[in-house]
Amino acid sequence: MRTVFRFLVAVTATVGIDNFSDAENIDLSTVPARNAVQLTIYNSEDITLVRETRVVTFKKGSNPLQFSWANTLIDPSSVELRFLTSADKLEVADTTFPHDKPQMLYWNVRSEMEGEATIQITYFTSGITWSSDYVVIADKDEARLDIDGFVRVTNNSGEEYENAQIRLVVGTINLVEKIAQLAKVPVGEVKDMDGAKLGLMRREVLAESIDRSASGGAANAACMPAAAEKAIVKEGLSEYFIYSIEGTETIPNGWSKRMRSFAGKGVPMKVEYRYRPKEYGDQLVRLYLMTNNEESKLGTTPLPDGMVRLFRSNGRGGLSYLTQQVTKYVPIGDKIELNLGADPNVVFELKKVRMSREKLWMQLHGKNTFQEVGVDTTETEQNSTVVGWDDRWEYQQQIRNYTAMPIDLEVRRSFDGDTVFRSRLEPTQFDYQTVQFTTQVPAGEKKELAYEVVQHQGRNAKQTHVTIEAADVKSPR
Amino acid sequence: MWADLSRVGRIWRRTKRRLIPAIAFSAMLATRNADARVKLITLPVRERVEIQLDNPNATLVEEERVVPLVKGENQVDFSWANTQIDPDTIVFRVIGSAEEKKSEINVVAVSYPPNEASLAWTIGASDACSARVRISYLLGNLTKSFAYRAVASRDEKHLTLSQYMRVDNLANEEFSQSDVYAGFGPTFQKPIGLNETKEILVDKFEGVPVEKIYSCNPQESDYLDRAQNKLRVPMHYVLTNDAAHKLGNAALPYGKVRMFIEGAAGSAQAGTAFLGEDWGKFTPKDGEMRLYLGVTQDVVVKRTIEKSEFKRVTGNLFNHDIVVKYEIENFKKEPVTLNVAENLTYLRNEIHGNTSREVDYELHNDTTFEGGPDPEHSRADQLEFHAKLPAADGEGKAEKIVHRLHLTLKNEW
Numbered sequence: 001m002r003t004v005f006r007f008l009v010a011v012t013a014t015v016g017i018d019n020f021s022d023a024e025n026i027d028l029s030t031v032p033a034r035n036a037v038q039l040t041i042y043n044s045e046d047i048t049l050v051r052e053t054r055v056v057t058f059k060k061g062s063n064p065l066q067f068s069w070a071n072t073l074i075d076p077s078s079v080e081l082r083f084l085t086s087a088d089k090l091e092v093a094d095t096t097f098p099h100d101k102p103q104m105l106y107w108n109v110r111s112e113m114e115g116e117a118t119i120q121i122t123y124f125t126s127g128i129t130w131s132s133d134y135v136v137i138a139d140k141d142e143a144r145l146d147i148d149g150f151v152r153v154t155n156n157s158g159e160e161y162e163n164a165q166i167r168l169v170v171g172t173i174n175l176v177e178k179i180a181q182l183a184k185v186p187v188g189e190v191k192d193m194d195g196a197k198l199g200l201m202r203r204e205v206l207a208e209s210i211d212r213s214a215s216g217g218a219a220n221a222a223c224m225p226a227a228a229e230k231a232i233v234k235e236g237l238s239e240y241f242i243y244s245i246e247g248t249e250t251i252p253n254g255w256s257k258r259m260r261s262f263a264g265k266g267v268p269m270k271v272e273y274r275y276r277p278k279e280y281g282d283q284l285v286r287l288y289l290m291t292n293n294e295e296s297k298l299g300t301t302p303l304p305d306g307m308v309r310l311f312r313s314n315g316r317g318g319l320s321y322l323t324q325q326v327t328k329y330v331p332i333g334d335k336i337e338l339n340l341g342a343d344p345n346v347v348f349e350l351k352k353v354r355m356s357r358e359k360l361w362m363q364l365h366g367k368n369t370f371q372e373v374g375v376d377t378t379e380t381e382q383n384s385t386v387v388g389w390d391d392r393w394e395y396q397q398q399i400r401n402y403t404a405m406p407i408d409l410e411v412r413r414s415f416d417g418d419t420v421f422r423s424r425l426e427p428t429q430f431d432y433q434t435v436q437f438t439t440q441v442p443a444g445e446k447k448e449l450a451y452e453v454v455q456h457q458g459r460n461a462k463q464t465h466v467t468i469e470a471a472d473v474k475s476p477r
Numbered sequence: 478m479w480a481d482l483s484r485v486g487r488i489w490r491r492t493k494r495r496l497i498p499a500i501a502f503s504a505m506l507a508t509r510n511a512d513a514r515v516k517l518i519t520l521p522v523r524e525r526v527e528i529q530l531d532n533p534n535a536t537l538v539e540e541e542r543v544v545p546l547v548k549g550e551n552q553v554d555f556s557w558a559n560t561q562i563d564p565d566t567i568v569f570r571v572i573g574s575a576e577e578k579k580s581e582i583n584v585v586a587v588s589y590p591p592n593e594a595s596l597a598w599t600i601g602a603s604d605a606c607s608a609r610v611r612i613s614y615l616l617g618n619l620t621k622s623f624a625y626r627a628v629a630s631r632d633e634k635h636l637t638l639s640q641y642m643r644v645d646n647l648a649n650e651e652f653s654q655s656d657v658y659a660g661f662g663p664t665f666q667k668p669i670g671l672n673e674t675k676e677i678l679v680d681k682f683e684g685v686p687v688e689k690i691y692s693c694n695p696q697e698s699d700y701l702d703r704a705q706n707k708l709r710v711p712m713h714y715v716l717t718n719d720a721a722h723k724l725g726n727a728a729l730p731y732g733k734v735r736m737f738i739e740g741a742a743g744s745a746q747a748g749t750a751f752l753g754e755d756w757g758k759f760t761p762k763d764g765e766m767r768l769y770l771g772v773t774q775d776v777v778v779k780r781t782i783e784k785s786e787f788k789r790v791t792g793n794l795f796n797h798d799i800v801v802k803y804e805i806e807n808f809k810k811e812p813v814t815l816n817v818a819e820n821l822t823y824l825r826n827e828i829h830g831n832t833s834r835e836v837d838y839e840l841h842n843d844t845t846f847e848g849g850p851d852p853e854h855s856r857a858d859q860l861e862f863h864a865k866l867p868a869a870d871g872e873g874k875a876e877k878i879v880h881r882l883h884l885t886l887k888n889e890w
Contacts, residue, residue, distance in 0.1 A: 135568055228601055229601060254590070255588060255590055256588070256589045257587070257588045258586060258588075258589070259586045309565075311568070311613070314531075314658075316664070318539050318611070319537065319539060319568070320529055320531050320537070321531075321532045321566075321615060344728050344759070344761060345761070345762075347761045347764070353857055354857050355837055356837045356887075357837045357888040360888060362791055362792045364792075382791060382792065384791055384793070385792055385793050385890075386792065386794050386890045389888070391835070393857070394857075400762070402761065402762045402763075
């Protein structure tokens with residue numbers, strides 16, 4: 001169902017505005033067409049700002065206008081009428097939401113002139129969404145990659161917006177009520193008026209801020225060469241980033257359309273292996289690392305949340321599928337990390353070589369004199385309980401690299417309580433209980449990294465963090 | 478226009494029901510008018526298909542087609558039915574112009590109609606040309622698995638190992654001549670029909686040295702006869718995936734291994750006997766693949782706790798002095814090396830009960846196993862020793878070999 005805008009003439013125009021909905025049975029109306037429509041779509045919330053312009057001829061005096069939106073997801077409290085021309089001679093005298101027609105309103109426009117004026121109707125609708133996704137293709141040597149960013153606009157709003165100028169907002173906004181919920185109730189039944197007013201105010205502020213950037217928006221569709229890919233103009237505004245799609249688009253209800261938002265060719269990348277059980281689980285994972293900046297042939301836009309699909313050229317003209325994952329918003333200048341999961345060509349095993357207990361402390365307690373019944377002999381014994389000790393473990397971190405390239409590894413291990421980490425691995429402290437060390441393993445070679453962990457238990461524990469000590473690890477007894 | 482594109486897909490599906498996914502091309506001139514009755518559709522055929530099975534969790538299909546394009550905007554429709562193509566994974570790449578012309582070709586946009594397994598690319602071309610394109614997508618229900626056939630020599634010193642890849646095509650799509658890549662080794666050109674399973678010999682390794690091992694570990698394989706303290710003695714073939722063992726080109730993927738042994742000389746192949754089967758775990762390069770053959774009855778191991786002495790150190794702190802005696806007899810006609818493994822946590826729990834502490838121990842010099850614990854196969858809580866057992870004599874009588882493991886479990890409470 002479409003939104004319908006009617007200019008009520010003849011019979012209804014001559015009667016009072018209060019009567020036109022039910023007092024008369026014979027109506028005559030004209031239907032001014034949309035001249036232009038602009039959609040500003042947010043991806044953090046299910047909200048789209050629709051701004052449509054139409055040309056209407058007014059007569060002097062009262063001019064009733066009807067606006068209806070049956071079977072769409074428009075927030076009735078957000079519908080606004082503004083006059084883009086002759087604004088000083090036109091004003092909305094009152095707005096009526098008829099009680100028996102929930103998705104309709106009437107504006108009574110008082111005009112001091114006779115003639116055409118361009119009006120703008122704005123409202124929020126639900127059901128139009130956009131999302132980002134990325135296709136990344138690494139070269140065979142995993143030194144560089146091509147990254148294509150896409151935006152996909154999906155229209156389930158119930159309305160067809162033909163030849164619409166489309167703008168996409170990257171960033172998070174705050175709404176106090178969901179547009180889809182508001183769309184289902186008449187404006188008079190919106191329960192929480194304070195909340196609704198607040199939401200309206202916020203949306204007005206937002207709309208104004210978006211409005212300011214409208215003039216710098218998309219280019220004229222007529223200028224676009226026939227074979228060219230549409231440009232997507234990106235600009236920062238306040239805390240948001242706005243993508244304006246060149247020209248206009250028609251996305252019928254139920255359809256979605258995907259367009260390339262940027263392309264990075266030959267982006268330098270680095271491969272790193274990481275063992276971070278808190279982040280990646282108990283496995284060594286392989287990562288592609290790059291930076292969203294100009295040196296990396298990116299950095300023209302922050303990268304909105306989206307699915308990344310990762311391929312690698314297989315050297316035979318084809319692709320190998322590596323993985324897909326959802327990436328978080330990446331600001332300009334920040335790192336992009338793509339987790340490829342475990343690599344079967346790198347074996348990463350931790351061997352516990354020895355365990356021992358040392359520095360045992362006993363607590364003396366109670367009576368410690370014993371006598372056998374009927375025998376005149378006493379025995380004295382120190383009655384005591386273990387109350388403090390050190391657990392000592394010797395480990396061997398074994399790494400075998402069967403790839404054709406040297407690999408860089410970073411290992412993080414966390415320990416509870418009062419712990420000493422002893423090695424010659426030159427580790428650093430990542431946090432109070434986590435030790436981090438790095439190493440490089442040449443192609444086709446193995447490495448065994450020895451370290452020792454001493455955990456002070458019971459009364460031996462004096463604090464709750466890990467201490468790093470540079471020392472040779474004792475060889476197994 | 479959208480309705481027209483959908484109709485293109487439907488026409489295609491009606492005419493080529495079996496050949497899905499389908500690709501249809503229609504020039505924009507023909508599709509502008511949604512009600513047009515006269516239209517021209519070209520149906521570019523698949524020039525080449527590659528099935529990439531290198532990812533353990535997904536199958537990537539790449540197909541190459543030559544698509545005729547007019548100057549300006551073109552609509553290319555891609556639809557599929559009854560197949561599990563993930564539409565979000567479809568990648569459209571222009572490899573080049575089929576006529577070596579330097580045309581500029583761009584994907585302007587992709588449109589997804591509602592409730593249809595199809596999409597439409599809007600392609601811009603600077604000249605009329607035929608573009609060679611590659612369409613890649615993840616396809617469900619086209620899966621692979623691996624299987625092995627191992628034929629041991631009569632003396633069980635070598636194996637002939639054949640590695641097979643089995644491709645199950647339940648994707649509801651037929652691939653007439655496809656390049657199939659397993660992720661290692663060569664690419665195979667094989668047709669894979671509808672609902673067909675294709676088994677492909679990936680590689681055959683001749684004369685692979687194999688070690689047949691006998692082992693006992695009460696924690697892992699329990700007792701054969703608890704009352705008589707007789708341990709179960711499992712047998713394994715051990716393959717080492719390295720060049721010295723004529724393997725090591727790539728990791729050996731997980732798969733079922735069927736094991737056979739050659740017959741007598743002169744009828745080595747004809748007399749092949751089935752030894753059993755086991756799941757071979759994923760074995761990286763240099764790794765060992767252990768294949769379980771069953772339990773031997775010819776190597777008898779009696780395990781007795783000969784000494785268990787509780788020694789209080791002070792208060793509630795104690796040490797535990799333990800001697801485990803192994804009486805071993807080999808009734809086989811050839812000498813055998815037995816791997817004797819003892820899990821110290823299991824031993825402690827068996828004698829003293831579970832204190833829920835990790836085991837601290839001291840191994841004493843009067844432990845009789847030659848060479849001490851094997852450092853490669855021993856770890857903090859498990860020791861593994863090797864016992865050399867002579868062959869039984871001509872009358873079948875076995876020499877009883879006695880070994881003792883003497884250790885102290887320390888600092889328990």
